[in-house]
Amino acid sequence: MREFDFAEPRSVAEASQMLAEYGDDARIIAGGSALMLAMRQRMLAPTHLISVARLPRLHGIDFDPHQGLRIGAMSRHIDVARSELVKAHAPVLARMAAQVANPQVRNQGTIGGNLCYADPSTDPPGCLMALDASVVLGSTRGERVLSMEEFLVDYYTTAMESDELLLEIRVPLQAPGTLGEYTRFLRTAAEHRPLVSVALVVQREGQICHQARLAIGASTPIPTRLRRAEDCLRGKTVNAQLASEVASIVAEDIQPVSDLRGSSEFRRAMVRTVTRRTVATLFGIDINEGVAA
Amino acid sequence: MSTHRIECQVNGESHSAEVASRRLLSDFLRDDLHLTGTKRGCETGTCGACSVLLDGEVIKSCLMLAVQVQGRSITTIEGLAANEQLHPLQKNFMQCGGLQCGYCTPGFIMASCDLLKNTPQPNCEEVRHGLNGNLCRCTGYTQIVESVLHAAQEMHHGN
Numbered sequence: 001m002r003e004f005d006f007a008e009p010r011s012v013a014e015a016s017q018m019l020a021e022y023g024d025d026a027r028i029i030a031g032g033s034a035l036m037l038a039m040r041q042r043m044l045a046p047t048h049l050i051s052v053a054r055l056p057r058l059h060g061i062d063f064d065p066h067q068g069l070r071i072g073a074m075s076r077h078i079d080v081a082r083s084e085l086v087k088a089h090a091p092v093l094a095r096m097a098a099q100v101a102n103p104q105v106r107n108q109g110t111i112g113g114n115l116c117y118a119d120p121s122t123d124p125p126g127c128l129m130a131l132d133a134s135v136v137l138g139s140t141r142g143e144r145v146l147s148m149e150e151f152l153v154d155y156y157t158t159a160m161e162s163d164e165l166l167l168e169i170r171v172p173l174q175a176p177g178t179l180g181e182y183t184r185f186l187r188t189a190a191e192h193r194p195l196v197s198v199a200l201v202v203q204r205e206g207q208i209c210h211q212a213r214l215a216i217g218a219s220t221p222i223p224t225r226l227r228r229a230e231d232c233l234r235g236k237t238v239n240a241q242l243a244s245e246v247a248s249i250v251a252e253d254i255q256p257v258s259d260l261r262g263s264s265e266f267r268r269a270m271v272r273t274v275t276r277r278t279v280a281t282l283f284g285i286d287i288n289e290g291v292a293a
Numbered sequence: 294m295s296t297h298r299i300e301c302q303v304n305g306e307s308h309s310a311e312v313a314s315r316r317l318l319s320d321f322l323r324d325d326l327h328l329t330g331t332k333r334g335c336e337t338g339t340c341g342a343c344s345v346l347l348d349g350e351v352i353k354s355c356l357m358l359a360v361q362v363q364g365r366s367i368t369t370i371e372g373l374a375a376n377e378q379l380h381p382l383q384k385n386f387m388q389c390g391g392l393q394c395g396y397c398t399p400g401f402i403m404a405s406c407d408l409l410k411n412t413p414q415p416n417c418e419e420v421r422h423g424l425n426g427n428l429c430r431c432t433g434y435t436q437i438v439e440s441v442l443h444a445a446q447e448m449h450h451g452n
Contacts, residue, residue: 003294006314006360029358036317036356037338049314053361078350102426103407104341107350108357192425 002045016139020163022048030113069171073112090171092180096127101192112166118156121193126217127182130199133171137164152222177203181282185274194218195262196270198278209233219256219267238283247276299363304372312359319343319354330370330399341427344400345369351407370399381444391440393431405441
């Protein structure tokens with residue numbers, strides 16, 4: 001690992017000034033688990049690390065009955081997984097966070113760091129997209145709120161300006177009857193990064209699906225909303241047949257990446273399977289009912 | 294390159310040290326404090342041999358900078374035995390054959406500490422899930438899981 005200076009600013013403004021001053025030579029360090037890997041492999045060689053660990057604005061998880069959940073960017077995956085507020089108001093997010101990587105990474109890595117790194121093979125962004133979450137970015141110029149779709153631009157690329165910090169994640173109030181399911185597929189049990197992830201958040205009344213938000217992650221450069229599949233679910237009575245139809249639409253509409261961990265065709269096939277299972281689980285239906293496997 | 298004065302507790306002892314910003318926690322523990330029980334394995338966050346407890350929670354010390362532990366408390370494998378008495382996890386890893394070459398063992402034991410703190414009586418599946426950040430290339434894991442299950446029983450019943 002190359003040499004660098006380590007700074008611990010005490011305010012968002014001070015951190016933003018440092019980022020503006022050092023430009024591309026600076027990197028923000030939150031938990032550091034992903035950044036250390038990238039730096040040790042010399043994929044990144046910043047001369048300045050700016051730690052956001054001691055910025056109070058980035059800590060804590062709160063709930064407001066009008067706004068929903070506010071999750072500080074420095075919240076670690078384990079904090080999200082164990083938070084009673086998250087479990088009560090976005091249980092699918094807590095269940096997702098409990099599965100990220102491995103215990104050591106969940107104890108060190110943060111949800112904010114995860115989003116800013118924008119690694120495609122990870123869990124949080126897709127789940128947050130299905131929950132209609134947004135991010136709050138801050139700099140000396142003020143704050144702005146972006147939806148997950150606006151924030152995630154491409155493979156390892158976000159819409160953040162070079163002097164901006166991710167301050168918090170907001171998860172809006174979920175309407176009554178909202179249920180979520182997050183399913184990840186690993187190529188082998190020993191892998192920690194999903195090859196496919198499916199996040200589905202629906203407003204359900206019995207077997208009727210009133211609203212649906214479906215995001216596929218890990219198999220595309222950034223998580224993708226599948227609007228044609230959402231339309232197919234909306235207003236319908238969900239059965240095994242419909243679950244298969246939705247899965248076929250998803251498989252048709254995504255553009256999976258191809259890499260050493262899985263070819264594009266393998267990912268497409270697994271996206272279809274995992275989507276069908278996710279819809280079935282969420283609506284409590286027997287996946288093989290009336291459908292040839 | 295900046296250097297930093299850090300104050301931290303390691304195995305209950307206060308330490309004050311001047312560290313370079315790029316000093317890894319694993320190197321600080323092994324090369325500066327000579328606590329060589331913590332192993333450097335893959336050094337890419339995969340194997341878990343460098344696992345230690347930070348404020349009671351397991352992390353990989355090859356993925357953390359020493360400057361990040363300012364004001365915090367670390368426990369390494371050397372800090373587990375009390376008054377010459379091995380920790381139940383150490384004892385049961387020996388008795389159940391939870392190791393062969395032993396290189397991964399300190400990491401497995403530290404991860405098991407965290408696991409048993411949060412899930413005092415885990416089942417087999419929970420043990421495997423709790424240890425999935427650690428790799429062993431000798432045992433095939435069966436005896437590691439047994440070691441943890443036995444230790445959990447012993448810690449619960451105190452026998």
